[in-house]
Amino acid sequence: MNDSVILPEGLTKAEFTKAIEAFRAVVGVDNVIVDLDRLVPYTKIMIPEDERLHQPSAVIIPLTVDHVQKVVGLANQYKTPLWPISTGRNFGYGSAAPATAGQIVIDLRRMNRIIEVDAEMCTALVEPGVTYEQLRNYIEERNLPLWLSFPSSGPIAGPVGNTLDRGIGYNRYGEHMAHFCGLEVVLPNGDLVRTAMGGVKGGAAWQAYRWGYGPWVDGLFSQSNLGIVTKMGLWLMRKPPASMTFTAVWNHIEGAAKGVEALRNLRLNNVLENSLLGHVLYGVACEVPRTALYNGAGAIPDEVIAEIARKAGAPIWNAIATLYGTQEQIAVNFKIVKEAFEPTGAILLTEDQVGPNRFFRHWQGAMTGRPDLVEFGLYNYRGGGGSVWFSPLAPARAEDFKKQVGLVKTTLAEFGFDYLAGFLVGGRHMEHVCEIAFDRTDGEEMQRAYRCYDKLLKVNAEAGYAVYRTNTAFMNKVADIYGPAQKKFNQTLKRALDPNGVIAPGKSGIFA
Ligand SMILES: Cc1cc2nc3c(=O)[nH]c(=O)nc-3n(C[C@H](O)[C@H](O)[C@H](O)COP(=O)(O)OP(=O)(O)OC[C@H]3O[C@@H](n4cnc5c(N)ncnc54)[C@H](O)[C@@H]3O)c2cc1C
Structure with a gap:
């Protein structure tokens, strides 16, 4: 391991090395990156701050939900913070790099299955690594009468990351937060939860009805650090005549x-x-x-x-x-x-x-x-x-x-x-x-x-x-603008759900 690796806060090199070995045992040696050369795509930012303030210590690239759950479990054990990205194209907002140096990026790009597209109901269920281009090609190849809403960085970005950061598109469903339906989330303790109707066995209406039963918690996973989203339901626009x-x-x-x-x-x-x-x-x-x-x-x-x-x-x-x-x-x-x-x-x-x-x-x-x-x-x-x-x-x-x-x-x-x-x-x-x-x-x-x-x-x-959204250099300052009561509330949730602060510390100015 190169000496200029920035370690997760509070970890010794020996502890970090042990953690890396444990992550490798879960996702495979090649899917845990620590070489500085291979970290470059995750370190390169466009925002006006020194790259070293956002340099990750490593990158983990899981393939399955089970991998994500195990990685989160190990992160709690070794106290290594994880910064989730879906397609990692958050250009002008921090790109793929974490809010603070030394976090481990968990890159979900290999989890890129389009699980279902229902042309009659105009819905889809996708994994985080799915890009807009991939989804569009899927729709076109099958000649489905559906249109996607996407940001202007369109083809190479993806619906899960864009929506979770409250991104915007331009058709009837351009307000993406208002048009996703149902999430699957790995919580900071490793539990897997499906929101809204997804909790019902069989989940027949998971992509049809957004609100489910009891408190509506889906919003807690947007611009936050309370979980890693592993599936998202989407509403798609029916192609008009x-x-x-x-x-x-x-x-x-x-x-x-x-x-x-x-x-x-x-x-x-x-x-x-x-x-x-x-x-x-x-x-x-x-x-x-x-x-x-x-x-x-x-x-x-x-x-x-x-x-x-x-x-x-x-x-x-x-x-x-x-x-x-x-x-x-x-x-x-x-x-x-x-x-x-x-x-x-x-x-x-x-x-x-x-x-x-x-x-x-x-x-x-x-x-x-x-x-x-x-x-x-x-x-x-x-x-x-x-x-x-x-x-x-x-x-x-x-x-x-x-x-x-x-x-x-x-x-x-x-x-x-x-x-x-x-x-x-x-x-x-x-x-x-x-x-x-x-x-x-x-x-x-x-x-x-x-x-x-x-x-x-x-x-x-x-x-x-x-x-309404900011880059990784200004997350604290923006949280301050929204006031101490919101900050305290967010921290209370964070401490309750993620006492070890393993998911994306600093996202939206929230720390455990
Ligand atoms: C020329 C140009 C035009 C742009 N136009 C637009 C536009 O019109 N609208 C717009 O919204 N943006 C726009 N952007 C900004 C940005 O490129 C898009 O928002 C892009 O969709 C974000 O990247 P992504 O989809 O790869 O998300 P990611 O980078 O993967 O994710 C974004 C953030 O969401 C969180 N996150 C991601 N995945 C997960 C997960 N699975 N679980 C928990 N948290 C997660 C992380 O904090 C991450 O940093 C533009 C950028 C450029 C360069």
């Missing part, structure tokens, strides 16, 4: 702010089932490196952005949504959409009117079951491999929209970063998803990105906003 993607565009923030209210009302009235509202620079950044746009100091000024937009033939603000149903339903709903957008001063464009626009096609694909990797172009914008998502949550109101844009854009500019952002507008809330792209190879710039994120948290908290 037709769909129609359209865009509404504005060049001024006042119009876009009215657009937020229109989108919210259309969602509250069940006319729209998904919607996003993006700023022009986000789309441009997916396609063009920053050096080709601007070489001045600091963030790109608004007048330059206006010129970039003019040259690209793009508006500054751009809402996209998709209607689903029969042609008749779509025609009726599109009429309602037009009436709703009319007072906002939007120009409304249908697919034919937009023409061959790569970014429009990307979002249309996201809303109609076709994932792609278009947004990975973001990483060429600044270069240097730095990326962190800042995602505050706000009520879907015009005033909050303007306040959010102002707060975030001004703070980013204070640290020299561009505003690359969009809003996912729900029925009552909106997620303001902002990418801070920075050069990780430049120490000063990385520190600046860290300070920028920190200040963004602060100014948002002062205005009553907080992020």
Whole structure:
């Protein structure tokens, strides 16, 4: 074992070596990694912190639920913390690396069985290693009339990890936490529990009904460290007879702010089932490196952005949504959409009117079951491999929209970063998803990105906003924003269920 291995906190090298031998006896020698070279994919992060603060001591790759239970049992015996990942693509939130150095990553990618897809009920039951691409191929090969909802990092990520981190997709079922149904979980003491109807022998309605009987505990396993999820039920969208993607565009923030209210009302009235509202620079950044746009100091000024937009033939603000149903339903709903957008001063464009626009096609694909990797172009914008998502949550109101844009854009500019952002507008809330792209190879710039994120948290908290999800560098600070009572409650649960603190210490700022 190499000397620069970072050991789990409190363990001697001899104890760690013994633990590794015990894990190897369960999952096989090759499925426990301690070589630094082979740990690289689990150590590489994009967030603005030193990799060594998140370097795992080892990686265990189980194949079965029985393996996971035995590994958890040994973790209690040897006091080795385990950081579970499903497909490990949590880019911009910490990737596959743990919250604190020395934890052992338990990588569930070999547990990748699609156990069932029921086309009639529109449900699936999958293991954690299943990727969206794998599930989509399964559905297509069988010509099943089902569409997946996936994040923009789509094909290579997976539904279990994404959902557990409260990820977001873009079709009717885009709020993933609201559309999983039934979990199988290995608890910190090694017990195996199936939630909701899964507790009933035979579990006939496990993927049909979310609530079961007694306290609904499923939420306890999301963004938490109270168990390792080994199976998840999913609700899938039935492929509609037709769909129609359209865009509404504005060049001024006042119009876009009215657009937020229109989108919210259309969602509250069940006319729209998904919607996003993006700023022009986000789309441009997916396609063009920053050096080709601007070489001045600091963030790109608004007048330059206006010129970039003019040259690209793009508006500054751009809402996209998709209607689903029969042609008749779509025609009726599109009429309602037009009436709703009319007072906002939007120009409304249908697919034919937009023409061959790569970014429009990307979002249309996201809303109609076709994932792609278009947004990975973001990483060429600044270069240097730095990326962190800042995602505050706000009520879907015009005033909050303007306040959010102002707060975030001004703070980013204070640290020299561009505003690359969009809003996912729900029925009552909106997620303001902002990418801070920075050069990780430049120490000063990385520190600046860290300070920028920190200040963004602060100014948002002062205005009553907080992020709904964060990266492994900021989990404590975000937990503090949510207040001492929630922190104490979470710790009480943690101590009761995981007294040895073996599952993901530090996740969401929760320690035993
Ligand atoms: C270009 C780009 C666009 C993106 N767009 C989106 C987007 O639209 N929506 C979105 O939500 N995200 C987005 N992301 C962020 C991220 O890539 C996705 O959320 C991705 O789905 C997360 O990775 P994963 O699915 O591999 O989950 P993992 O990395 O496997 O898991 C995420 C976290 O969940 C927990 N976890 C995972 N598995 C288990 C388990 N079995 N038991 C207990 N806890 C577990 C762990 O804490 C883990 O760190 C984007 C990233 C990029 C680079």
